[in-house]
Amino acid sequence: MKTLRLILGDQLNAQHSWYQKTSESIVYLMVEMHQETSYVRHHIQKITAFFAAMRAFADGLIKEKHQVIYLKIPHPMARKPLNEMLNHFIDELSIEKFEYQQPDEYRLDEQLNHFCANLSIASECFSTEHFFTTRVELRDYFSGKKQWLMESFYRHMRKKHQILMQSDAPLGGAWNFDHENRKKYKGEHPVPPAMIFNNNVSEIYREILSEKIDFFGNINPEALSWPINRQQCLEQLTYFCQYLLEHFGDYEDAMHSREKYLFHARLSFAMNTKMLSPAEVIQKAIETFEQNTHKISLPQIEGFVRQILGWREYVRGIYWAKMPEYQNLNYFNHENKLPEFFWTGQTQMNCLKNAIGQSLDDAYAHHIQRLMVIGNFSLLTHLHPDAVDAWYLGVYIDAIEWVEMPNTRGMSQYADGGIIATKPYISSGSYIQKMSNYCDNCRYHVKEKTSEKACPLNSLYWNFLEVNRTYLQDNPRMSMMYHQLEKMPAEQRAQMRERAQKIIQNPDAF
Ligand code: FAD
Numbered sequence: 001m002k003t004l005r006l007i008l009g010d011q012l013n014a015q016h017s018w019y020q021k022t023s024e025s026i027v028y029l030m031v032e033m034h035q036e037t038s039y040v041r042h043h044i045q046k047i048t049a050f051f052a053a054m055r056a057f058a059d060g061l062i063k064e065k066h067q068v069i070y071l072k073i074p075h076p077m078a079r080k081p082l083n084e085m086l087n088h089f090i091d092e093l094s095i096e097k098f099e100y101q102q103p104d105e106y107r108l109d110e111q112l113n114h115f116c117a118n119l120s121i122a123s124e125c126f127s128t129e130h131f132f133t134t135r136v137e138l139r140d141y142f143s144g145k146k147q148w149l150m151e152s153f154y155r156h157m158r159k160k161h162q163i164l165m166q167s168d169a170p171l172g173g174a175w176n177f178d179h180e181n182r183k184k185y186k187g188e189h190p191v192p193p194a195m196i197f198n199n200n201v202s203e204i205y206r207e208i209l210s211e212k213i214d215f216f217g218n219i220n221p222e223a224l225s226w227p228i229n230r231q232q233c234l235e236q237l238t239y240f241c242q243y244l245l246e247h248f249g250d251y252e253d254a255m256h257s258r259e260k261y262l263f264h265a266r267l268s269f270a271m272n273t274k275m276l277s278p279a280e281v282i283q284k285a286i287e288t289f290e291q292n293t294h295k296i297s298l299p300q301i302e303g304f305v306r307q308i309l310g311w312r313e314y315v316r317g318i319y320w321a322k323m324p325e326y327q328n329l330n331y332f333n334h335e336n337k338l339p340e341f342f343w344t345g346q347t348q349m350n351c352l353k354n355a356i357g358q359s360l361d362d363a364y365a366h367h368i369q370r371l372m373v374i375g376n377f378s379l380l381t382h383l384h385p386d387a388v389d390a391w392y393l394g395v396y397i398d399a400i401e402w403v404e405m406p407n408t409r410g411m412s413q414y415a416d417g418g419i420i421a422t423k424p425y426i427s428s429g430s431y432i433q434k435m436s437n438y439c440d441n442c443r444y445h446v447k448e449k450t451s452e453k454a455c456p457l458n459s460l461y462w463n464f465l466e467v468n469r470t471y472l473q474d475n476p477r478m479s480m481m482y483h484q485l486e487k488m489p490a491e492q493r494a495q496m497r498e499r500a501q502k503i504i505q506n507p508d509a510f
């Protein structure tokens, strides 16, 4: 039976059982689809990295004697919607069966479900063989429970997969060392240089320009830093385990203007394209830990495992349990547009200038920059979650909706009303001062609340608590903050409200 197998751009899993055997009757189809470049405006490094990785993957299949049809972005067929393109090849090649791997995005899942429902030949959907969990595992695990806490799911995953366990107990006697992972970086441990690959993607870049694909962000097309094939991904993993893991947990939440990556792995692109599996990443990190217990402590490896076995699988489960309603949630009814500086990095607030500037330069910012700088500002200035989602989905190299949306709309914007986070992740300038050196070189004074030179985040923070009192004051985790607010003199509160309004109305002036 002649079979057409579709491979999507984030399905670059060379270990998949599909590729164990070659067959004359199986044709693989990979397409640099226009539809995938335009559902949101993307960072140029994201588009080029995806296409470069897809091309490398197709070359690998061809070398192994698989039959591959690969359409580059200038190919006329690449402009067609997915279903039209598939119908074309099914007819042209006299295909008798259509096969694909389960898409991770709701949008594509719907499109392919619909396509197969109307197909006159047989079709079959396969697992991507990538995640630890199925789409519905989290939903089933939490069924009947009021709160879907990441921590309880994570413990379940540790037990189920026997990771960092001593039979039924967690290794070292504790499940979580989060409280030890909150150090400010003061230069005490030199950060090893980042692993940069300098891939030449000039040809792809030229094609994107000539096809008039809309994009933003910066690139040196002769030296794309991201790994674009499995070999490079494995090198990046080894580098992380050898040089960065030993301080990963300690400085996980730290931010520094001269050390933009600190000890982060920069492995999310490799994993989200499935060039690396989460299981092999965890296995390699644990092996390195076990062989180096004199220099890698348990909190470092536990912190890393929690991100992948816990958070990554958890947000995916939330996405599949709550879509499609999730994409429209807007708990606080926020309506504001993004400030212009989200596209330029031009702001006098040094924390935002660093975090957004770095995002535009590298298509990357680490978790706390995404959550506590950019996300925090977005929430405090009442930006519409749709606009925030679209920006995050476009800007980051690792942004695919299943992982981007729960993190952005849920964790950072609390637009889901508390499905993911038990309280909004908001802070005044003092948190940023505690965790970074950004305030040292800022025009604004982090300790001041109401003067012209006062840190904008201070008045925004207290204003947010005031205006959202009805939503938040009954949350026990917010009671200390409301207590503090009550103690403030009415005049000071009025001044902060006034300053916050000015910032919200014209954030680009700050
Ligand atoms: P490290 O800090 O080194 O962590 C190691 C790995 O853990 C990451 O590669 C990632 O696979 C996983 N991980 C860590 N935190 C999370 C998390 N919260 N959710 C899922 N996986 C996690 N991650 C994405 O992969 N794509 C996104 O589009 C994305 N959008 C985000 C938006 C916001 C507002 C926030 C707060 C976080 C977002 N994250 C996203 C999670 C996290 O910020 C990135 O995974 C991480 O910064 C990637 O860099 P790294 O590989 O150096 O991660």
Ligand code: SF4
Binding pocket: 348, 349, 350, 351, 352, 428, 429, 430, 432, 433, 438, 439, 440, 442, 443, 444, 445, 446, 455, 456, 457
């Ligand atoms: Fe950001 Fe305020 Fe610090 Fe400036 S003073 S860097 S605006 S937190």
